[in-house]
Amino acid sequence: MCLHAILLILCLELSFILSYATIWPGCSCVTYDSQHRSEGEFHSPNYPDNYPPNLNCILYTFKGEVDEIVEISFRVFDIRTKSPNKCLDGETADYLRLYLDLDRPEVNERTEFTSVICGNMTMIQKDYYSSGRIIMMEFHSGNGAQKNVGFRGRFRFLAADQYKQDCMKVIGPECRYICNSTVTKTGKFFSQGYPQNYKSKTQCHYVFRGTPRERVHIKFKNIQLGHAPGSCHVGQNDKIIIHDGPNKQSSVIKELCNDGNNIEFESSLQDMYVHFNSSGFQPKKGFTAHFEFLPRENTTTPSTDTDLSTNTQPGSTTSGSKESCNHNFSSFLQKEGTNCTTINSILYPKPQKCTYSFSGSGKEKVQLNFTDFHLKNPLSRCDDKAELFASGEDEAFGTYCRSNQGDGISLAMSHNNKLEVQFTSATESDMNIKKTFCFHYKFRTDNGLKCENGDALNNTECGCEFRSERAANGTFSSPNYPGNYPKQTECHYRFYGRPKERVRITFKSFDLEGVANSCKDPAIMADYVEFSDFIPPDKARIAKCGSRPEDKPDPVMSDHQFFRMMFKSNEDDFYGTGFEATYEFISSDASSDELKNTGVLCKSRVYYLFIPALAAFVLLKNL
Structure with missing residues (x-):
């Protein structure tokens, strides 16, 4: 290390120097200053050849102005290691120490480093940021033959103001911000320390307060969280919880624990509460987001344009002229309704296009039931069609183009509280043909779940709860069944039996991507x-x-009186119709033969692994 006893080392400000000047025995220094260049490259000695052994200390200093922060991005990283967790292990260790929280361009033996890294690009974080205007890096190589090229990267000095919170920080040790519409109608908010990694085991609270005639709209532009595969709702994942109201007791709109871009939410009334929780998983960059207080009238005023002959039932919000065809539906005006559009070949012989925009609030999702769908399409083509678009996406996640032929209902559901349907008639109409397009819409807060003899979990994103005291059996389903389930959705089904009861789940249908x-x-x-x-x-x-068909699970039996099932869909655009299943509370005193006759899945159950070895042996022997 560039240290001598407890002497302070200050890197010489050599204004973008690219050579290594010895300051103390065995230590060299290189400095990059924003006064001379706002961005550039840095690299290890001898790069792109292998770096030499026995480098006791090389200090890299990046110094910005008082209103700047520093970004360094590794493009190549190849430092010898036995394990990424043992960078400092032994005299042969090669490593790079990072100091990201310095007030001045100096370090001594008591200076705490932020992290130490070694290995290759797959083992490290690519981008690092300073909390102030300084970053320092300390590079060491041990003895022995070197077969690694070291590192190459880019640095940039960035304006610190672009990461300034536009909400007011509440005085005190707790991370809490108030975003009040009487102060500003729009602005930015970030995870704590952004764009630096947030700290482990911390929390931050963001309260958005509008006036009675406003709603809150937030958009997460980028999210990078530490998380493990599986549930957002249980486990030690870092997560963002969005509440439709002023505090944590308000209903949950969504829990986010995966990475993502351009994710939007809107409150049902004037308040919204966002809770960010870092549980101790590997911290990452966090999030950057934008908020806006919208006049409630702007979210509910329907368009006055229409193009085609339209027959609307109570609940729709359409009106029109012959110039265009755009319809807005808002849950604030009506929670459900019906709309029918007919292309009259005499009045409208040329191709037409209609756009239907649906705007819900809070945790609502839009469910469409296509009740009448008579279009002119060759069997091999889809010229006349209705396409479904999620908010902010250019690619349709659903396309409907076949006419009804007595085959029942088509259900579709949005991924969040926004949906756009584009109805296109790309072919000219024949004189004797009318093209009809009808749907019933409904803004739902229950994700379209079936919870027979149970209750919806209202304060969570999605789920059902079933208790033996209420009913011994019933039926439940995935969201929007028998239509395709929405993406990025997690639902929990909880079953509470009486003492000495077990829960049996039997799938009637099963179609999960x-x-x-x-x-x-x-x-x-x-x-x-x-x-x-x-x-x-x-x-x-x-x-x-x-x-x-062979993927449908056999009936599943709990070990005890409580059982939990989770449904989880990912963020890609491949879907299935989900599942429909029955549940039944059964006495655990039932005979082994009786349980076997039900087809209960008892063999190869992974959740028996917690049983001690002897008990597991006895259990398997008796199967």
């Missing part, structure tokens, strides 16, 4: 259901997915 036996493989990104005998997370769980 994924590859059986690889349901939780991150490379597959399957949608799946998962079972557990415990409310908190446990490693002994089994997951099921797939769409083939």
Whole structure:
């Protein structure tokens, strides 16, 4: 290290120097100053050749102005290591120490470093940021032959103001911000320390307060959180919880624990509460977001344009002229309604296009039921169609173009509280043909779940609760069943039996996107259901997915009186119709033969692994 006893080392300000000047015996220094260049490259000695051994200390200093922060990005990283967790292990250790929280361009033996890194690009974080205007890096190489090229990266000095919170910090040790519409109608907010990694085991609270005639709209432009595969709701994931109201007791709109971009939410009334919780998982960059207080009138005023002959039932918000065809539907005006559009070939012989925009609030999602769908399409083509678009996306996640032929109902559901439907008639109408397009819409807060003889979990994003005291059996389903389930949705089904009761789940239908036996493989990104005998997370769980008949799970039996099932869909655009299942509370005194006759899945159950070895042997022997 560039230290001599407890002497202070100050890197010489050599204004973008690219040579290494010895300051103390065995220590060299290189400095980059924003007064001379706002960005550039840095690299290890001898790069792109292997760096030399026995480098006791090379200090890299990046110094910005008082209103700047520093960003360094590694493009190449190759430092010898036995393990990424043992960078400082032994005299042969090669490593790079990072100091990201300095007030001055100096270090001594008591200076705390932020992190130490070694290995390759797959083992490290790519980008690092300073909390102030200084970053220092300390590079060491041990003895022995070197076969590694070291590192190469870029640095930039950035304006610190672009990461300034536009909400007011509440005085005190707690991380809490108040965003009041009487102060500003729009602005930015960030995770604590952004763009630096947030600290482990911390919390931050953001309260948005509008006037009675306003709603809160927030958009997460980028989210990077530390998380493990599985549930957002249980476990030690870092997460963002959005509440539709002024505090944590308000209903949950969504829990976010995965990375993502451009994710939007809107409150039902004037307040919104956002809670960010870092549980101790590997911290990452966090989030950057934008908020805006919208006049409630702007979110509910329907368009006055229409193009085609329209027959609306109570609940729709359409009106029109012959110039265009745009319809707005708002949950503030009406929670459900019906709309029918007919292309009259005499009045409208040329191709037409209609846009239907749906705006819900809070945790609402839009469910469409296509009740009448008579279009002119050749069997092999889809010229006349209705396409579904999620908020902010250019690619349709659903397309409907076939006429009804007595085959029942088509259900569709939005991914959040916004939906746009584009109805296109790309062909000219024949004189004797009318094209009809009808749907019933409904803004739902229950995700379209079936919870027969149970209750919806209103204060969470999605779920059902069933108790033996209320009913011994019933039926439940995935969101929007029998239509396709929405993406990025997590639902929990909780079953509470009486003492000496067990829970049996039998699937009537099962269609989840994924590859059986690889349901939780991150490379597959399957949608799946998962079972557990415990409310908190446990490693002994089994997951099921797939769409083939043989993928449908056998009946599942709990070990005890409580059972939990989770449904989780990922963020890609491949869906299934989900599942419909029955549940039944059964006495645990039932005979073994009786349980076997029900087809209960008792063999190869992963969640038996917690049983001690002897008990497990006896259990398997008796099967």
